[in-house]
Amino acid sequence: MIEEYPGTLQHDIDSLGEGGYVNMEITKAVETAINAGFSLLEVTLKQEPSDYNGQRVIDCINRHLRFITNQALHPIVNCLKAVAGPSNSTPKQSIISCVVELWDLAEQARTGSNTQGVYLELFELLFDPTLQDSNSASEIDRISKEALKYSISRRSIAPMLSQTLCNLSSEALMPYLYLIMGLINLIQLKEVDYLQEESLCAIMDRLNDCSPGSYYSHYNGPREIVAQARIFELLSRLDPNVTADVDFVKNLRRELLVPWRESKSVIQFSAHKKTSQLQALLVTDRFVGREDADEFLQEAFTILNYETHPRYRFLFEWMVARVIICLPEEMSRIWKLLDPRERLNPRTQVSVIKIAMMIAPGVAEEGKLTYYEKLVNTIIPLISNSKVAVRHLAITSVLAIWKDATGLGFTSITNNPLLMQIRQQILNSPFYLDATPAERLQSETVFNPLTNYTLLGIFHGTYLLGGDPIEKITRADFLAVDSTLGEKRGSFIPLGTTTTNTATAPTTTSPVQYPRTIESTLTTRIINSTQPPPLQTKSSTWTTDIPVSIPPTLATPKFPTSDSPSLLLLASLIANPTNLGGLSRVSEIFGVTTLCLSSLTSTKSPAFLSVSVSSQHWLPFTEVPIPAIPQFLREKRSEGYTIVGIEQTDQSVILGKEGRGRLPRKAVLMLGSEREGIPAELLGEVDMCVEIEQRGETRSLNVQTAAAVVCYEWNRQWRQ
Numbered sequence: 001m002i003e004e005y006p007g008t009l010q011h012d013i014d015s016l017g018e019g020g021y022v023n024m025e026i027t028k029a030v031e032t033a034i035n036a037g038f039s040l041l042e043v044t045l046k047q048e049p050s051d052y053n054g055q056r057v058i059d060c061i062n063r064h065l066r067f068i069t070n071q072a073l074h075p076i077v078n079c080l081k082a083v084a085g086p087s088n089s090t091p092k093q094s095i096i097s098c099v100v101e102l103w104d105l106a107e108q109a110r111t112g113s114n115t116q117g118v119y120l121e122l123f124e125l126l127f128d129p130t131l132q133d134s135n136s137a138s139e140i141d142r143i144s145k146e147a148l149k150y151s152i153s154r155r156s157i158a159p160m161l162s163q164t165l166c167n168l169s170s171e172a173l174m175p176y177l178y179l180i181m182g183l184i185n186l187i188q189l190k191e192v193d194y195l196q197e198e199s200l201c202a203i204m205d206r207l208n209d210c211s212p213g214s215y216y217s218h219y220n221g222p223r224e225i226v227a228q229a230r231i232f233e234l235l236s237r238l239d240p241n242v243t244a245d246v247d248f249v250k251n252l253r254r255e256l257l258v259p260w261r262e263s264k265s266v267i268q269f270s271a272h273k274k275t276s277q278l279q280a281l282l283v284t285d286r287f288v289g290r291e292d293a294d295e296f297l298q299e300a301f302t303i304l305n306y307e308t309h310p311r312y313r314f315l316f317e318w319m320v321a322r323v324i325i326c327l328p329e330e331m332s333r334i335w336k337l338l339d340p341r342e343r344l345n346p347r348t349q350v351s352v353i354k355i356a357m358m359i360a361p362g363v364a365e366e367g368k369l370t371y372y373e374k375l376v377n378t379i380i381p382l383i384s385n386s387k388v389a390v391r392h393l394a395i396t397s398v399l400a401i402w403k404d405a406t407g408l409g410f411t412s413i414t415n416n417p418l419l420m421q422i423r424q425q426i427l428n429s430p431f432y433l434d435a436t437p438a439e440r441l442q443s444e445t446v447f448n449p450l451t452n453y454t455l456l457g458i459f460h461g462t463y464l465l466g467g468d469p470i471e472k473i474t475r476a477d478f479l480a481v482d483s484t485l486g487e488k489r490g491s492f493i494p495l496g497t498t499t500t501n502t503a504t505a506p507t508t509t510s511p512v513q514y515p516r517t518i519e520s521t522l523t524t525r526i527i528n529s530t531q532p533p534p535l536q537t538k539s540s541t542w543t544t545d546i547p548v549s550i551p552p553t554l555a556t557p558k559f560p561t562s563d564s565p566s567l568l569l570l571a572s573l574i575a576n577p578t579n580l581g582g583l584s585r586v587s588e589i590f591g592v593t594t595l596c597l598s599s600l601t602s603t604k605s606p607a608f609l610s611v612s613v614s615s616q617h618w619l620p621f622t623e624v625p626i627p628a629i630p631q632f633l634r635e636k637r638s639e640g641y642t643i644v645g646i647e648q649t650d651q652s653v654i655l656g657k658e659g660r661g662r663l664p665r666k667a668v669l670m671l672g673s674e675r676e677g678i679p680a681e682l683l684g685e686v687d688m689c690v691e692i693e694q695r696g697e698t699r700s701l702n703v704q705t706a707a708a709v710v711c712y713e714w715n716r717q718w719r720q
Contacts, residue, residue, distance in 0.1 A: 027067070034064050035072035042075040045082035054083030054090025058098045065101055073106060077121045084125060096136040099125045103143050119157055123147070123164035129172045148182040151227070158186055158227035166234045170244040177248070181255055183231045184280050186224070213476075222480070228276060229459075229477040235283045236455065236491040249287045256281050260303045275470055278315035279458055285319050286326075286492060293327050301337070304351045305344075313351060314463050321355045321449040325362035331371075334359070338378050346387040353382070353393050357400060357446045369410055376401060376413055383422060386676050388648040388700070395650050398422055399444045429650055430660055454496020565718040566666045567591070567711065568636065572598040572624045573673040573682075574703060581611030582704035583671075588615035590711035591719070596624040596632070633668065633685045641666045645686035646710055647678045648700075652689040656713050661690070663714045671703055 041057070061068075061076055068076060080102070084095045099122055106118050125131065126140055151158035162183055165176055173180070201215035208215075213223065235252075238245040259272040288296050300320050307313055324330045337344060337352045344352070356375060363371045379401065382394035402423050405413035413419065426432055432440065452461065459473040478495055569592045571583050580602050587595045600623050602608055603616050624632045633643050642664035653660040670686060672678035683689070692701065692709050701709070 031067045031069050034067050035069055038072050038079060039075045042078045045079055055094060057083050058090065058094050061098055062101065065105060068105060073102070073118045077102060077118055081121060081125060084131060092131045093135055095125065095131055096139060100139045100143065120160040120163060123161055124167070127164050127168060127176065144176070144179055148179060151186060155224065156221045158183060158224050159222040159230070162227040162230040166230050170238065170242060170248060173248050174251070177251055177255065180231055180252065183227050184276050185274055186228060225471050225473055226477055226481065229473045229481045232280065232283055232455070232459065232473070233478060233481045233491065235280060236493040238284070240287050246287060249284050253281060253284060253287070257299065260307070261299070273312065275311055275315070278312060282315060282319050282458055283493065285322050288323050290327060293323055293330055297323060297330060297333060301348065305348045311463060317351050317355050317358065318449050321358035322453065324355070324359055325450065328364070331359070335374065335378070340381065346389050349387070350389050350393050353379070353390070353397060357397055358449045360404065360446065361448050362450050368408065369412070372401065372405055372410055372413055376416065376419060380418060380422065384680055386679055388677055391650070392648065395426055396443045398426060400446045403444045426650065430653055431650065454494045456496040566593045566641070567714055568594050568596065568641065568668045569707065569711070570596045570624065570629070570668055570670040572596055572626055572629055573678070574671060576674055577602050577605040577607040578611055579674065579703050581608035583707055584608070584612040584619060585615045586704060586708045586711060588619040590708070590715055592619070592711060594620045594622050596622050598625050599623060629682060630685055636668050641668050642688065643668050643670060643686045645670045645678050645683060645689040646691070646706055647672055647683065647689050648691045649683065649689045652691040654693045655690045655710060663690070663717055665718055667714065669707070669710060671707060674703060
């Protein structure tokens, strides 16, 4: 009927829809009839596929391609699947060629059609190992790359592609390594209309009492994040005892590490580095055996040496801790790196301490006490480390070690008089006393790399909060995926649980109501056209040369009386002339009495002068060489000054905080060096340390910025 129908209308099918004159009604009638015919053929082929000539069906499809509409795609693809089955002898090359034609047709007809089912069926045919040969490899490769490219901006493709890959055997996965890599790296581009549709579907779910995602799934199929959930679930089921799985995972891990091997930039955000790559490495870390451990650990510590992104660092630390727990013979690497003779940069040293703390819960019972004792002997000296980050982590580690030792009944640790004294000092410190109960609990808790090793711990953990946004994979996503992979081997990683906060902020749909006074002020500012706009008062003709017409009274510094507020800035530890020029500018702007430098020759440096913008002509300087700093501080203390170190220590007070954060009336502000901060021998000379409260992850400010903040706060307190 399909073959002969156009002839019954006495029209040549090859001329329909072409030429200058198009008989739309006849063409539409042919389309409708052919679509109906393929629907009938689909039903009969499902019942007796072996009774039909597969090549004849394919020839029929190819001949009528331009009359196949959106509605006919499903039955036609199902017809093709029927004749491609094992009971039919249809040539493989003919089937793949027809799949290629239907793929191109589906791409042209995708607008306004429900094509996710078509994509899935086409992918199943395309990736069927029994249909592939050397002649079809190039076409399969082309469509695979197109599908991966389209999945970035189009719905349905990625979930269907991942479902097809998950249905393949381990032996058949290797040719599609680049597809799996692409899905791991997939970041869906969500344009405005996409976001609007998601929002509308969510609204419809709530209005109609449907489960979340029902409307979206009905119209578009599974969410795009499900594609990654399927791939990660597949990786979690691969067996390190199966040769095909081992070969595939080794190649995959090699590709996943490429962005970190090739890019050693300190820039946190890179287009080639993605959290999902490290999550995939973490999911497959059971494949790191004794023969691979040395290479992996060496590479991981090299990456930790320069990687700055906190989330990436945490995932590498987690992986390293797990590998060492599984291979205890690698433990010596940690102690070697924590040896004081190893000249690690502070970033790497902090990571090694974190890893050592993570390993502790996973140490075998017979060796746990020995491990904790060695950990105590390693951590205690680091409390006096000159690096702030190392010092802070060592201090918090003491609380965690004490808590674990108490729970384990290790009296040899809890009775250690030095550890007891250090812990008591920490508990009495302003930081601990001012901390909330939740913050105190967090300081005593160490991340457990074993109990947190669940699918939800990896893909929905709290470490994903903050920083660059990343879409999480939910429990519902994994449960849906689990049902589709039920026949495969079980996962080596448990699903786990998530803790959600049920408290929600109150919401309102009414307009924001400003207080009347604010509303009046806003209205006045907007309506009052007589108020002149602000004019810039900063000089535009400032030069680095002191003007010749300056009155002597301006050029001569005015020294404070004995009872007036006075601020000295001690910058002798600063070596960079650019920073010194900036400090000169800051000091002059905020009325610092004297700026102390290790050598006044630096004020002649071009780098200094380019930043100071002639502030050195208005500011008193004094020379205080580094060896003379202790004597200088003692002299100033005898003159009534209080020595204030701008440094992060366990006893620092937060600048500006009520009570403890008030600066002295007569103060010497001591700045630390750019790399080392204030050395331990000089910290013993200060009367108090202050630090600037921070919200981000960077942990430190440029010395010019830090000095400006503290000088401003001192002026606010004493010169208002």
